[in-house]
Amino acid sequence: MKSADEARIAYLRKQLSHYSDKYYLDDDPEISDAEYDKLFYELIALEERHPELYDENSPTVRVGGKAADRFAKIEHRYPLKSLTDVFNYDELRTWYEKNKADFPDASFSVEAKIDGLSVALHYEKGALIYGATRGDGNIGEDVSANVRTIRSVPLKIDYDGTLEVRGEIYMPRMAFEALNAKRESNGEQLFANPRNAAAGSLRQLDPKITAMRNLDIFVFNLQYCDRNFSSHSESLDFLSSIGFNVLSLRRVVCGYDDIESEIRKIGELRSSLPYDIDGVVIKVDSLSMRAAIGEGTNVPKWAVAYKFPPEQKQTLLENITVQVGRTGVLTPIAELAPVKLAGSVVSRATLHNIDLIRDRDIRIGDIVIVQKAGDIIPEIIASVPEKRTEELPEFFMPEYCPSCGEPTFRDEEAAFRCTNASCPAQLLRNIEHFASKDAMDISGLGPALIRGMKDSGLISDVADLYYLDENALSSLERMGKKSASNIIRSVEQSKDRGLSRLLYALGIRLVGISTAESLCKRYTDIEDYFSLDREALSQIDDIGEITASSIVNFFSHPGTRETVDKLKRAGVKTTADNTKPKDDRFSGMTFVLTGTLPTLTRSEAEAIIKERGGKTSSSVSKKTSVVLAGEDAGGKLTKARELELRIIDEEEFRRMLL
Ligand SMILES: [Zn+2]
Known part of the structure; x- marks a missing residue:
């Protein structure tokens, strides 16, 4: 196990x-x-x-x-190792003290860590032979043709022997902004940050494109040279003297306090530099000490990278807008006065939910602290109430859905939702669910097709599926006569699935397969549901108060009445017949369920078994026919193995249903 x-x-x-x-x-x-x-x-x-x-x-x-296939691979002669990261000064001090204990004379090179793309440049007899990306550190990609287009990479150097350097290729912030502006006007996808833009530009198959991207390089290490040096800093000075663009933000210091103060200095410069840095590297400077300290599996022990905490800035929260997601959840979005953060301009950030807005006391008109951790998703950390010049009102979630105008409500998990089953924002997902295998089982209705049908106005609620016109359908993109008629037939066949599957298919919140079945045992006509109240529903097994409210809300919505009438007119069966199971393939079999299944809940699986004539039991014995086991299955599975019972997973269970 x-x-x-x-x-x-x-x-x-x-x-x-x-x-x-x-x-x-x-x-x-x-x-x-x-x-x-x-x-x-x-x-x-x-x-x-x-x-x-x-x-x-x-x-x-x-x-x-690992190296992507499109470039030739190059095995690095001298591996490009990564560094151990430290995230605070305590970790840094521990590392420092360990080295200092062994080597009291050690001095340290403290260097800005450029946020770019690491490469090796190999020279022989004064000429650039190749340039390779880091790849996995041992094998990289041959990007020589592209590297040659970077003006700060010297093609000839004033040194006759064999020499290899490591550097960081980066895109200056100005070049990044110009590139993204151009991409935006061309309707192309924007790069998330300068590092990604640099990586994408260096790995172009056409070097002419790389040449236009204004990449730059800082060399920060001598990987190999047939001449000897006593220290790292000495080797960098040498590289600078023979024509390399060597990192300028570096300094050699001895004591811990000096290391920390160098890091702080570099940190203060960070936002005013013309390029992105994401930390500071601290290396033992003496090469003989380095050799004595040695290397770990993937990382040298004589260096660490101090990572900066995520960059933060203050800006004005101009507005809070609300988006309706595909599941009907309303998400507040901060609209910010644009601010430059971690290499890109941020003007929006998610506020997640109303509780977060309250906890952090965020109000429209506030100065807020925005944080961006390296990449993509900016976040609002807090407001700065001291900067309020006037009383600002609290923000409230809208009472009406911004997408369809129907009332919203707050669910038990603090999310605000739209109550409307045919809300345009939710429609795609609702139809997908309606057509899914356990619901009405309409085959051929993929998300792309559903979107196409919605966009061309063929459907605006689930009931419209039953009024599809074959000609209109076949004129949709990537549809033909044949697929259209298959879908019409599949829709036709779905009319007889019965009430419990229809209830499930309608996507009433908290009504899963087994709840729908429990409901149908008691109330067998969909008309019954329009007049049920919470109390009556709570009498039914498995139905708690919240589920009962959800059902009452659903059926009291005018849109539901309309949809159900349309379904009935189309001839969709809206009653249950509780007489016989779906089929009896499991008759005489006893199933035991244990662990968590990937997609089915336990009660859904039980319902499926019962529908097909099978029984379920909670304990494993010789009488057990099949054990359906999911993740974290415990003692029952062990026992089943001892008894050599048949053990299946959900995938196999689903195959049994075919
Ligand atoms: Zn809505």
């Missing part, structure tokens, strides 16, 4: 590999660096606790990013 740690490790490895591929291969980060780091360090901690689960493919071993 898998332990919780083992499951978590597997999950983290999968997620991190995915994010890492998105980041390195597609230049399209899905989560912020801070979130990524959090997961990454959680994984490291778990792996340390479980050395038996070592896997060489773990993202912690692989370092991150």
